[in-house]
Amino acid sequence: MKTxxxxxxxxxxxxxxxxxxxxxxxxGTEGLFGGSDDRxxxxxxxxxxxxxxxxxxxxxxxxxxxxxxxxxLQAAIxxxxxxxxxxxxxxxxxxxxxxxxxxxxxxxxxxx
Amino acid sequence: MHIMEGFLxxxxxxGWAAVSAPFLAWGLRSxxxxxxxxxxxRMLLGVAAAFAFLLSALKLPSVTGxxxxxxxxxxxxxxxxxxxxxxxxxxxxxxxxxxxxxGGLTTLGANVxxxxxxxxFVSYAVFRATAKLGASRSVAVFLAACLGDLATYLTTSxxxxxxxxxxxxxxxxxxxxxxxxxxxxxVPIAISEGLLTVLVVNAMARFNAHELRALPVxxxxxxxxx
Numbered sequence: 001m002k003t004x005x006x007x008x009x010x011x012x013x014x015x016x017x018x019x020x021x022x023x024x025x026x027x028g029t030e031g032l033f034g035g036s037d038d039r040x041x042x043x044x045x046x047x048x049x050x051x052x053x054x055x056x057x058x059x060x061x062x063x064x065x066x067x068x069x070x071x072x073l074q075a076a077i078x079x080x081x082x083x084x085x086x087x088x089x090x091x092x093x094x095x096x097x098x099x100x101x102x103x104x105x106x107x108x109x110x111x112x
Numbered sequence: 113m114h115i116m117e118g119f120l121x122x123x124x125x126x127g128w129a130a131v132s133a134p135f136l137a138w139g140l141r142s143x144x145x146x147x148x149x150x151x152x153x154r155m156l157l158g159v160a161a162a163f164a165f166l167l168s169a170l171k172l173p174s175v176t177g178x179x180x181x182x183x184x185x186x187x188x189x190x191x192x193x194x195x196x197x198x199x200x201x202x203x204x205x206x207x208x209x210x211x212x213x214x215g216g217l218t219t220l221g222a223n224v225x226x227x228x229x230x231x232x233f234v235s236y237a238v239f240r241a242t243a244k245l246g247a248s249r250s251v252a253v254f255l256a257a258c259l260g261d262l263a264t265y266l267t268t269s270x271x272x273x274x275x276x277x278x279x280x281x282x283x284x285x286x287x288x289x290x291x292x293x294x295x296x297x298x299v300p301i302a303i304s305e306g307l308l309t310v311l312v313v314n315a316m317a318r319f320n321a322h323e324l325r326a327l328p329v330x331x332x333x334x335x336x337x338x
């Protein structure tokens with residue numbers, strides 16, 4: 001991989017890890033690094049305290065662990081397809097290169 | 113992060129669904145026509161959809177002390193045009209609403225509008241504008257994916273501010289409050305999405321140059337690989 005690609009990967013990792021290191025939990029704080037939608041829910045609670053959600057999710061994961069499992073499943077489906085494409089592409093490039101190498105060596109032999 | 117189930121009043125939920133429905137129909141038609149004309153692009157469309165699927169499942173920590181996820185729809189918008197990403201975003205949001213209790217069926221229209229319509233269209237417009245200004249392909253792709261992601265969450269903030277205006281400051285105060293939650297959290301995550309999209313486009317340019325030749329991301333005269 002080119003140096004530039006490595007630098008891009010490093011920047012992505014830093015952008016993900018730095019908030020975890022920089023943001024410390026004040027004593028007694030709960031819900032640090034919870035979802036921003038939970039915070040929005042709290043904000044709605046302060047702006048419109050009488051608002052009640054009029055519909056509940058049709059399926060609620062039994063626990064946060066099950067929810068993590070389902071999110072991981074979604075990520076795995078996406079990563080699986082991308083991995084398949086990447087593997088196929090690399091194999092195709094290698095096959096193309098070796099075909100070219102064989103053709104050029106045959107041409108060299110004929111020239112001799 | 114999307115608007116939670118039941119957290120938009122019925123009139124707003126219906127209104128956003130009505131706004132998003134024609135875009136979805138247009139997107140399905142555009143995708144169908146595109147694939148009929150170029151069946152060889154099926155694999156790349158699958159990769160673009162998988163990218164959105166993968167990225168929208170990754171809840172990443174941010175500087176505000178809360179987590180959010182990228183959208184991943186910018187890549188597909190640059191490759192196949194923004195309309196093609198409407199059905200893709202719809203499927204991702206439906207999956208999350210049905211199986212993950214993330215977003216919701218009543219808020220699907222609003223979430224489709226922010227993530228699958230505004231995000232891809234902003235990405236595409238930013239890409240065209242920056243490419244025309246002479247930016248390199250990488251810079252144009254980065255800005256497009258990053259700003260498309262941010263635009264999604266600014267739209268979510270506006271949708272919530274419209275539904276829940278502040279009693280004193282009205283829409284503006286409420287929008288600032290929701291943008292502070294959604295858009296600010298999204299800044300480092302949007303930058304990550306921009307960088308990741310550049311990496312994927314570079315890989316596609318290397319491995320799928322033939323299929324990419326006529327696609328928007330390559331058709332515009334950007335400086336190759338610069």
